[in-house]
Amino acid sequence: MPDNDPPPSIGRQLYDAGWCQGAVLPEAVTVGLRPATTPSKYLYAVVVTQDCNIVADDQKEPQVEVAFGYCPTAGEDVNGYARGKNPRLFLTKVGLQLFVWDVRERLSVPKSDLFGIFKAASPTSRLLDPDLREFRAWLGRRYSRPAFPDNFICRHRKGSEVGWVPERKSSLLLVRRR
Numbered sequence: 001m002p003d004n005d006p007p008p009s010i011g012r013q014l015y016d017a018g019w020c021q022g023a024v025l026p027e028a029v030t031v032g033l034r035p036a037t038t039p040s041k042y043l044y045a046v047v048v049t050q051d052c053n054i055v056a057d058d059q060k061e062p063q064v065e066v067a068f069g070y071c072p073t074a075g076e077d078v079n080g081y082a083r084g085k086n087p088r089l090f091l092t093k094v095g096l097q098l099f100v101w102d103v104r105e106r107l108s109v110p111k112s113d114l115f116g117i118f119k120a121a122s123p124t125s126r127l128l129d130p131d132l133r134e135f136r137a138w139l140g141r142r143y144s145r146p147a148f149p150d151n152f153i154c155r156h157r158k159g160s161e162v163g164w165v166p167e168r169k170s171s172l173l174l175v176r177r178r
Helices: 010-016 027-033 051-055 079-084 111-120 131-144 150-162
Strands: 023-025 044-047 063-070 089-094 097-110 164-169 172-177
Touching: 010 051, 010 111, 023 027, 027 044, 044 097, 063 111, 079 089, 079 131, 089 131, 097 111, 097 131
Parallel strands: none
Antiparallel strands: 023 044, 044 063, 063 097, 089 097, 164 172
């Protein structure tokens, strides 16, 4: 009896081939995806899209988002990128290899465009917990971190240059000039 089940969606096939959140794409795939404006040292990409959106109906969620990154050179100071301390760059370790991911260098790729690629070159490695958990939190904090108005930042910078000192009076914080 023939199988009457519909063929799996493109997203399901991608997911089954290893394209899931935190999957590190090989250099051969990344170079083909990387926009011309992305720095040339960014030879790797990591899947940013959540797993549920990858397997979702291709009409509802037609894209997979990736972020580009690089392997730091020996001696490069990357400590400030560890554990999500930097809002733009994130340091992870996959196996023995370090990667620095850049949230500013991202690309949404139609699933249909990835369909031909995934059979030739599937992701070779993946971020694992706790790195994957920290990676997700870092991505989320990008949009939920506090942002102060420009006039506050300017006033704060100006104050630190001329030696303003905060002075507390009752429940108000007053600033006086020395």
